[in-house]
Amino acid sequence: MATNGKADTSSEEETETIISTAIETGESRDRGPTESPRTVVTARDLDVYYGQERALDGVDIEIPENRVTAIIGPSGCGKSTFLRCINRMNDGIDACRVDGELRFHGTDVYDQGIDPVALRRKIGMVFQKPNPFPKSIYDNVAYGLRVQGRAGEVDLDAAVERALRSAALWDEVKDQLDSSGLDLSGGQQQRLCIARAIAPDPEVILMDEPASALDPIATAKVEDLIDDLAEEYTVVIVTHNMQQAARISDRTAVFLTGGELVEFDDTAKVFENPDHDRVEDYITGKFG
Numbered sequence: 601m602a603t604n605g606k607a608d609t610s611s612e613e614e615t616e617t618i619i620s621t622a623i624e625t626g627e628s629r630d631r632g633p634t635e636s637p638r639t640v641v642t643a644r645d646l647d648v649y650y651g652q653e654r655a656l657d658g659v660d661i662e663i664p665e666n667r668v669t670a671i672i673g674p675s676g677c678g679k680s681t682f683l684r685c686i687n688r689m690n691d692g693i694d695a696c697r698v699d700g701e702l703r704f705h706g707t708d709v710y711d712q713g714i715d716p717v718a719l720r721r722k723i724g725m726v727f728q729k730p731n732p733f734p735k736s737i738y739d740n741v742a743y744g745l746r747v748q749g750r751a752g753e754v755d756l757d758a759a760v761e762r763a764l765r766s767a768a769l770w771d772e773v774k775d776q777l778d779s780s781g782l783d784l785s786g787g788q789q790q791r792l793c794i795a796r797a798i799a800p801d802p803e804v805i806l807m808d809e810p811a812s813a814l815d816p817i818a819t820a821k822v823e824d825l826i827d828d829l830a831e832e833y834t835v836v837i838v839t840h841n842m843q844q845a846a847r848i849s850d851r852t853a854v855f856l857t858g859g860e861l862v863e864f865d866d867t868a869k870v871f872e873n874p875d876h877d878r879v880e881d882y883i884t885g886k887f888g
C-alpha cells in the first residue's frame with residue numbers, strides 16, 4: 601500500500617499561518633442560515649477491499665447538503681476509493697468489494713434495484729486530469745443529456761449555456777462553442793468538465809483533486825467556482841492541498857493510512873483544534 605504522501609508545505613509554522621489565514625478570512629463559508637443542513641450521503645461501517653487488501657475500514661460519515669465537504673489524507677489512504685463508492689464508479693473494478701452501508705437520501709446505493717447510470721445522473725464526477733471528449737465544447741456539455749435520452753425534452757441550447765455559466769466558462773467560450781474542447785487551456789478544460797458534470801443537473805458533484813493539475817490562477821478560478829456551486833449542489837472534494845481544504849470547505853474528513861476516517865468535523869475545528877493527535881500531526885506536516 602502506498603503511504604508516502606507528504607503535506608504540502610515545508611514548515612509547520614508556515615502551514616499553520618496559511619491555514620489560520622484561510623480560516624479567518626472564511627469568506628467561502630458564509631452559506632446563510634445556520635440551521636443544520638440535510639444529510640445527502642451516509643456511510644455506515646463501510647469497508648472496501650481490493651482482493652484481500654482492505655482500502656477502507658469502517659467508515660461512518662454523513663455528508664451535508666449544499667455544503668462543500670473536503671476529504672484529505674495521505675496517499676493511499678482511500679480517498680479516491682471512498683469517492684468512487686458514492687456513485688459506484690468502483691463497479692468497473694473486478695477486485696473491488698464493498699461491505700456496509702452507503703446511502704443516498706436513505707436508499708442503499710448498492711441495492712440490487714439501483715441503476716448505476718441513473719445514480720450517476722444524480723451524482724456527477726470530475727477527475728484530477730481534465731478529460732474533455734474529442735468533441736466540440738457544445739457537444740461536451742450536451743453529452744450527458746443526450747446519453748440519458750433527455751436532449752428532446754429540454755432546451756439543449758439553454759441547458760448548455762446554463763451549465764457553462766455555472767462553470768464560469770460561458771464568457772470565455774460563447775463565441776466558439778463549435779471548436780474542440782481539447783483546444784482549451786488546462787484550466788478551461790477543467791471548467792468544461794465541470795460544466796459537463798453539472799449539465800444533467802445532478803445533486804452531488806464529486807471531485808477528485810480537480811485543481812491539482814492546474815496553475816495557481818486556474819486553481820483560484822476553480823476554487824471560486826466550487827464555492828458558487830455549493831449554493832445549488834452538494835460538493836465532495838478530495839484534495840492534497842491543505843490550504844485549499846481550509847479555504848473552500850465547510851466540513852473536512854481526514855482519512856489516515858489503513859483507510860480509517862479518523863476525524864470529520866467543521867473545517868475550522870479540524871484545522872484549528874483537531875481531536876486526534878494523529879490528525880494534528882498530519883495537518884502540521886509531521887507525517888504524510
Ligand SMILES: Nc1ncnc2c1ncn2[C@@H]1O[C@H](COP(=O)(O)OP(=O)(O)OP(=O)(O)O)[C@@H](O)[C@H]1O
Pocket residue numbers: 601602605650655673674675676677678679680681682693695
Ligand atoms: N483498482 C485498484 N486495484 C487494487 N488496489 C487498488 C485499486 N485502486 C486503489 N487501490 C488500493 O487501495 C488503496 C487506496 O487507494 P486510493 O486510490 O483510494 O487512495 P487515495 O487516498 O486516493 O490516494 P492518492 O492520494 O494517492 O490518490 C491503496 O492501497 C491502493 O493501492
Ligand SMILES: [Mg+2]
Pocket residue numbers: 679680681808
Ligand atoms: Mg486518489
